[in-house]
Amino acid sequence: MKSIDSYLRTRFMPHIWCPGCGHGTVLNGLIRSVDAVGLNKNELVMVSGIGCSARIAGYLDFHTLHTLHGRALAFATGVKMSRPDLTILVPMGDGDALAIGGNHFIHAARRNIDITVIVLNNRIYGMTGGQFSPTSGCGIQATTAPYSSIDQPFDAVQLASAAGATFVARTTTYHVNELEQLLTRAIRHHGFSVVEVLSQCPTHFGRRNGHQETVEMLRHFKEGTAKVGSRQLAEQVDLIPRGVFVDEERPEYCDQYAEVIQRAQAARAGGAGGEEPQ
C-alpha cells in the first residue's frame, strides 16, 4: 500500500485524541480501506459534524468539510447530489449520529443515498466532558448520571437497518482486520452504508465504568462480541454481534434523481406532445 503518511495532513500530527482513544485506530483502518479500494484522494470528500470523532476529517488529506453538530449528513447529501461521482465518507460519533443528528441519520438511510457513514460508538460524549449518550445504556456512570443512567440504549445497527440502509455492519477497534474489510465493503457499496465501530474512550467512559486501562476495554471488545452467524453467538446470546447485517441492492437516490431530471427534460423537449405534469 501507499504510505499512511501520504493520506495524512502530517502537520497536524500527533492528533488531539487522548492516549488509547479508539478513534485513532478507526482512522488507521479507514486509511487502509481507502487504499484497498484504490480511490484517488481527489475523488473523496469527508464530511464530519462535531465531537471527538468529527476531528478525523482534520487529519485526512481528502476534500474535507467540518460542519455543524449532527448535520454532517445534510451537508454530505448536498455534496453528493451536486457531484454524484464523488465518494462521500461521514465519520460520526454516537451522539452526533443518533441524538443530535438522529433525524438526518434515519432519513439519509431511508433515501439510500450513496454515502458511507462510520459511527464511532464510544457510548459517551467525550469532548464535552463525559455526559451519557444514546448508546450508553442502563447502569452506566457518566458526569450527567452520577448515580448511573436509567436510559435504554439505541442499537445503531438495528436503527440503520430499520430505517432502510442497504449496507449495515458492526465491528470494534480490537478487530482491526475486520475493520478494514468492512470499511472497504461499505465504501464499495452503492447505497447508504453504515459501519458501527465500537471504540474505546478510556478517559471518560472507561475510568468511570470499571476499566482503568485502555487494553482492558479492548479485551472487553474481544470477549464481549462474536461474529454474526457463529456458534459462539448462538450459545451466548448476551454477546454483541459483529459482522454484516444488511447487504442488499435498492435504487440509489442520486440515480433516481438523475431519472427525474431526464423525465423533466424529455417533457419539456416534447413541447405540445409532452406536457409537463400537473
Next chain:
Amino acid sequence: MARTAIKDIVINQEWCKRCGICSTFCPKDVFETDAEGTVTVAHPEACIACELCERMCPDLAIHLEYEPPAEAPA
C-alpha cells in the same frame, strides 16, 4: 509460504502517546516498555509480521518496513 522478511519496526516517538496497546497485544513480545511507558523494539527477530501493532496503534506511530522482494533465481 515463506515468512515475510522484516527490515525494521519503526516507532515514531513524537506521535506515540504510550497507551501500551502494541506491547500488550503483540503475540511475540517484540516490544519493551520502560517505567515511563516509552516503548522500544527489543526483539525484532521475533516479529512474525502480523501487523497487529501497526494496525491497532491509535497514534499511527508504528510502521513495519519490509525487505524488498528477493529476485527470482535465474
